[in-house]
Amino acid sequence: MRLDWLRAFRAVMQTGTATGAAAILLRTQPQVSRMIASLEDAVGLKLFRREGRRLVPTEQALLFLQYVEPLLIGLEGIGHAADDIRHDRGRPLLVAAEPFLLHKAVPEAITALNAAADFRCTIDICIRGLGLWMSRGNADLGVVALPFSQTDMERTVFAEAEVVAVLPPGHRLAAEPALQMQDLRNERFIGLSTSTLLRAQIDIAAARVGISLDPVVNATSGVTACDFVARGLGMTIADPIIAQSFVSRGVTVRRLRAGLKLTYGYLTARQAPSAAARLAMDMIAATVSRLGGDFVTLAPAYRHLGRPASAA
Structure with a gap:
């Protein structure tokens, strides 16, 4: 299996056509089509079905992408990793959050962290139906609504919100x-x-x-x-x-x-979270408390970061 086959697969998933993928990869459409065919033969999966000019991913393709994407991201980050090592910097924290938390809470928290410290991170979206898996390298920290069963990560409540x-x-x-x-x-x-x-x-x-x-x-x-x-x-x-x-x-x-209530939670590795993860967790909890006001109550471990909840 060749790396360029995997890159072609991801490009087709992103664009929906072999022509669009070819533009990203600086290849021709026939070359991309051959790479996809070779990949399907190598892995024994039917990854796409054709509908007109579009290549529609199969369920197997969606599952396969969950494994391929972290691998490609990791490979593409090698140059940055070498630079981090040369300058004695840790790697960026990979944070995945559900869309409703990416609308306001997480961006404000990360902005505050960057203003206060040399904090670097990568923000990704967490799709509940696909889950979040430490074993697949999806994230160092997940920010989600609990319960969240599609994961092998540790679940921790940090706040409860009144709908x-x-x-x-x-x-x-x-x-x-x-x-x-x-x-x-x-x-x-x-x-x-x-x-x-x-x-x-x-x-x-x-x-x-x-x-x-x-x-x-x-x-x-x-x-x-x-x-x-x-x-x-x-x-x-x-x-x-x-x-x-x-x-x-x-x-x-x-x-x-x-x-009606929503429970906000963190997903972390089963070992103790890194210093960067703990810093992000504290700032996100504090931001949620500030933005939610009287409608949000922080969990005991984070209550010192925000205002006390008033009586309903």
Whole structure:
């Protein structure tokens, strides 16, 4: 198996066509096609099926990419590693976070770290369905919502967030200091897809009080749902940090007395986290506490980093 075959595979996964991959690799389209065919023969997997001009990855290709990507990233980082060794620097910390945490919390924390110290890291997205695996070199530190079962890493709670109601500009319920689930009856609602942790909690809470939420739109993320709210399409229920990041666009955030919570957690190696990882963990926890305000309660080990939670 040749390294250029693996690079061709990744390029096709990125672009969806042999022509697009050829442009990245500075090869011809027939050369890329031959490399993909050779790779499929070598590994005994059917990696793509053709639909018109596009090469659509199979499920085997998606799984194979999880192994190939860390390998290629590692090889491509050898030059940087040598430079780090020459200058007596540690390698950058690899942080993977779920999309809702990459919207606001993690970027602000990393920005603060870079302002305060010589802190270097690589930020990657963590897709819940694909999991996060120390054995595959996916990350040194994961920042996720718990429970998170698709991993061989150690799980640690660092905060709990109270889920909030997010109202569009000028909504009549904005006059209320807090809402109950019953208040959502007959409201235009922006739902979350069934792939999210929060969707099942919302459905159970609605059923408990005898109401049915019939979404006008189902969004794949809380960020998208709040964007629809800001556009006046309806209201939603969301993570408080995401919700409050949309206040500048006219939404109103209100406490929702429904017992809905999200648990934020870290995924780390089973041995003690590195000094860089601990520094990042402390800063992310402090940032989450600052951004979430009264809606977020830090775990005891991190409580000294943020403000105490006030009574609901």
